[in-house]
Amino acid sequence: MNKRLILSGSVRVFARYKLRSFLMGLGVVIGVAALIVMRSVGTSAEDDVLENFNRLFSGSAMTIMNRAQRIDGEGQWAGKLTVEDLEALSAELPQVVDFDPGKTATREVSYRDVNRSLMIRGAGERADVVMGRGVMRGEFFSGSEIRSAARVALIGFKTAESLFEDEDPLGKQIEIGGSPFRIKGVLEEHGFDPHGMDLDDQVHVPITTMMRRIVNAQYIDSARLLLVEGADLEAAVDDVTDVLRARHELGATVQDDFSIYTPNQVQRLVKEANQVVTVYLPATAVIALLVAAIVIANIMLMSVRERTPEIGLRKAVGATEGQIKGQFFAESLVTSLFSGLIGAGLGIAIVAVLGMHNTTITIAPDAVAFGLLTALVVGTLAGYLPARRAAGLEAVEALK
Amino acid sequence: MIQFRNIRKTYERPDRARLEVLKDVDGRIEEGAFAAVVGPSGSGKSTLMNILGLLDQPDSGTYTLNGREVTDLDPTERARIRNQDIGFVFQQFHLLPRTSAVENVTLPLVYSDVPDPEDRAVAALARVGLSDRLHHHPHELSGGQQQRVAIARALVNNPRLILADEPTGNLDAEVTEEIMEIFLGLHRAGRTIMLITHDSDLAARCTERLRIEDGRLFEEATV
Incomplete structure (x- = not known):
């Protein structure tokens, strides 16, 4: 054939x-x-x-999220995460080398006759290192600005374009929720977060300013901890959990009032969702x-x-x-x-x-x-x- | 060349009645003969040809082709004999549509191993006088030309036996003569041919005549 x-x-x-x-x-x-x-x-x-996610959760790091919902029937709001908790973790656990607290809220931001509703994020002194995001122009927050809850702000480059067009934003005064803030710098480009939030169209202020002057809150939303290189993540999660449960005085039968995410968990969650x-x-x-x-x-x-x-x-x-x-x-x-x-x-x-x-x-x-x-x-x-x-x-x- | 004994073939009709097409038929065709098979329609001519061409199997009887008993061969071996030793020519030509003359003639070589199939197909078409129609498709050819392509296809593997079932049944008198000339030429070249026909003039020009009537075979005297 x-x-x-x-x-x-x-x-x-x-x-x-x-x-x-x-x-x-x-x-x-x-x-x-x-x-x-x-x-x-x-x-x-x-x-x-x-x-x-890797940028946010990479390496030896973990993210603590405050629980936003009620977890018991007694009208008590669960989340009790504070900046002091983070300081305690840093002091008590040798593997915690750095931390950054986070708190966000949406507020009216205006410059002259331009008004926009934007995401405002409170950031700590070490945010540039811990979150991996510094400024591309101007200066980052100083320690004294954080301690004194100064009215200073960093803005994303898209925010800068929308508020100032061709003007140089550095040193200009904007209003956030009706209060004046001085612009210290423009944040590095960061793209979108996994939820589609545009990280380049935000305003960052010192965490202290955020807590006291903008939202007047006691508890933060989230925190990121940097651990020593090669730290045992599972053990670190257990240690952090123990410290936080003790500080929040949670009884043995009460659930955690916070969640901890490590890079592996996040990857798995993303893959599952996808x-x-x-x-x-x-x-x-x-x-x-x-x-x-x-x-x-x-x-x-x-x-x-x-x-x-x-x-x-x-x-x-x-x-x-x-x-x-x-x-x-x-x-x-x-x-x-x-x-x-x-x-x-x-x-x-x-x-x-x-x-x-x-x-x-x-x-x-x-x-x-x-x-x-x-x-x-x-x-x-x-x-x-x-x-x-x-x-x-x-x-x-x-x-x- | 061909020898068969006690060939019986019965068909079951759709109404379950049994129809005896061939009743105990004996016969032989010598090497080099040009044998005509004549008889009324439905007398079993085509059934006999299909059995002799290994397209169909008898219910009983023996069939020897080229000195070899072929009645009980397996399907693959029967296919090989059809490919190598037998060339078929049908009344309806059975050319592949939308396929050139050369490709149609090449078809038997698809199932055998020869070095230059296309060259052999071209040579076979030349033998039937169609060198100028190599790449025509069947619908571009006349009936006589289509039948000549079919004859070239039957010849391409150089079979010793050509079985032709009413090859001129669809053709007019003039074309019938052309086709008959081709068969006569093949006969002169030494090939064994079995021609089923209704046309007594054509039958008269063959070297022997077999008449089938009511399922029985009679040899007619040579003129």
Whole structure:
């Protein structure tokens, strides 16, 4: 048997039945392209989020979140995290080397006749180190400014653009919640946080100023602790928990009134949350490909019926059952693989176009490989029944 | 060349009635013969040809082709014999649509191992006088030309036996003569040919005549 002729024959079927081949392959083209696009966009978004998280939670660090909800029925607000708690942790636990308290609120910010509602964040003296975000212009808060709850502010570069346009914001006076603040600097660019909050359109003030002058609160929202390099994170979480529970005087039966996140936990949470995008959405594309397999099988079964005289003739000129089976298998495989390649090209092109608008989107190679593999499986599944039916035809009957 | 004994073939009709198409048929065709098979429609001519061409199997009887008992061969071996030793020509031509003459003629070579299939197909088309129609598709050819492509396909693997089932049944008198000339040429070149026909003039020009009537085979005297 002549393998070259067999192969060229199954390729030529495309030319013989152009519209039919097109319709047969269309499902695979769309399925593979959709799979690649969804998976690429999904994993790119995940990588992007993880990168942001890594910046916030990387290395030997942990984040403590104050609980915002009530946890008992007695009308008591649970969160009791204070700056003093952090100082105590720093003093009592040798592995805690640095900390930064955080407190946020939304306030009206105005400069001359521009009014905007912005996120105000209270930051500690060490925020530039602990949060990894200093100023790109001007100066960071000094220790005395923190201690004296000074009316000074740092602003994101987008805030600077929206309030000052071309003016130099340094040294200018803005109003936050109606009180005057002097701008000391412009914060380094930081992008978006995982919730989509624009970190470059915020105002930072000293944590003391935030607590006393802006929100008048006792408890902070969150804190970040830097630990010594190579610290045992699990042990550190236990130690911090013990100290905080003791300071908050929580009885043995009472839940923690705070949550602690470490980099590993956060990564896991992000990946879990993203499974919808990275796993389940591409899975729908795989279902689409299975439907494509049914379409191919269906059209091929019709094709077997229509080409019955051809099958009879091939048998008459010496094709064995196995060779007839092989021919229809090859047609199914060539159709779906060729369509898979077109779909992969289409998917890669779409991702490339999306990537021009959003540089974080890159092609997911595993999706391309998986898409082509699925196309192969589709071809095999779809070809099985038609190939068997064709091979089983009696030459005498087929030639009538 | 061909020898068969006690060939029986019965079909079950859709209404469950059994139809005896061949009743205990014996016969032989010598190497190099040009044998006509004649008889009324439904007398079993095509069934006999299908059995002799290994497209169909008899219910009982023995069949020896080229000195070899082929009745009980497995399907793969039967396919190989159809490919190597037998060339078929049908009334409806059975060319693949939307496929060029050369590719149609190449078809038997898809299932055998020869070095230059296309060259052989071109040579076979030359033998039936279609060198100028190599890349035409069937719908671009006349009926006679289509049948000549089909004959080239039957010849391309150099089989010793050609089985032709009413090859001129769909063709007018002039074209019928052209096709008959081709068969006569093949006969002169030494090939064994079995021609099923309704046309007694054509049958008269063959070297022997087999008549099938009511499922039985009679040898007619050579003129």
